Amino acid sequence: MIEQAWREASAGATRFIELGRARRWLLPFTTSLLATMFVANAISGSLTHSIAGHSLLNDVGYGLDPLRAGRFDTLITNIPFALYPWMLVTITFLVLIGVAPFEVVAGWRRTAVVFFASQVGGYLFASLLVAWPLSATGSAWGQSLATARDVGPSAGAFGCLAALVWYLPRRWQWRGIAALFLYFMGFLILTHQIWDIEHLIAGMIGLGTGWLLVERNHGAGIARTLNRFPWPHSRDVAVILVVLAGLLNVYSAFVTSTHFHTRTWDNDIPFAALHGSRTFVALSGLGLILLGNGLRHGRRVAWL
Structure with missing residues (x-):
């Protein structure tokens, strides 16, 4: 089994390198996202200072209150920023392990679709399906979720990472899904933060969107087809x-x-x-x- 797993990993790495070389390692979406993050945080000063409690968070951050006020622009304006400078490092790492590999195997157009569907959907559904109903019950957790503001592209990055599962060997796909689910649930259980709810929802959206956009090899060419959903044994x-x-x-x-x-x-x-x-x-x-x-x-x- 170990030898078979090693062969599959080697074949996958070889295929990944071939795709990267075919694209000349040009990743326009990932590069643009990272550049936008750096420029936005450099101009705002959040490379060295936290924006938590700052007026900038009220201007660009997304939450239930901006949604109620009809400020749908915050679904997009929040993307380049991070609450704390150290979070910018972790988010950059997420982009490099989630968005960049997915762009290598799927192309920048599919990456953009999965990223924005996961990013916007994760934020929006976390507010509508979780924060809003829980706040209506009057619970302390619901109130904290309703008043929280969040920024950053981590939801979209997790969505791309989840979509990347469909490019794994078939027998590893459900193992990857289970590992991601355990990761999302573990952080949500420990932190109870709104962004962990967003990550869980974004991961599910990324899985669904990635499955719809997955490519399958047919002979020498690559055809875009609707992959048969691989129901687990x-x-x-x-x-x-x-x-x-x-x-x-x-x-x-x-x-x-x-x-x-x-x-x-x-x-x-x-x-x-x-x-x-x-x-x-x-x-x-x-x-x-x-x-x-x-x-x-x-x-x-x-x-x-």
Whole structure:
């Protein structure tokens, strides 16, 4: 299996390099995005200073309040900026690992479509489907989401990274989707921030848009076709669900006692109804992970 995975990775890397050379490594969309980010932050002074609490955030930042006021322009004006200088570094990294590779394999037009669909859709649906309803309930979390302002192209970058999954070997696609989902949910659980909701929604939009725009090789040429949706095998679904349950148990046993956002989860985590110790929960989680590994290899005993 390791040798096969290595061969697939080598073939994918070779194909990626060939596509890059065919495009002469010219990435107009990625280059324009990074240049716009640098110029906007240099002019505004946010290369060295935070814009949190600054009037600039009210002018360009997107949130539920600007949406209610009809300021739809903030869906676009927020893109080049970052709340903090260190966030600019992380966002640049996201662009380099998400937007740039997708532009290499899919071209700048598809990259622009996926990026803006994910960026705008992630922001808009996070406000309409999550922040607005939760704020109407009067909850403290809902109020914080409703009053938050966000900037930066990270939602679009995550959308491109999610769309890139469809260019992986077929048997790795659902593993990539599961890994992204765990990443998005993990950050959302820990931070409860509006941008993590945006990233989760943007990732789903990127997956859907990327699937619609995916290219498939046909002989010597490349034709644009609607790729048949690769429904996972039932065994793969079982593996993902079992391993996810195991990871949640291990996570709940070791993390809930150390992170302030999760200290009150003792009654919500898996196996809480059994009133088991953290050791029991951790061992149960490890057992589920081993069970999932057995299912992945098709062992009948793993079903016991």
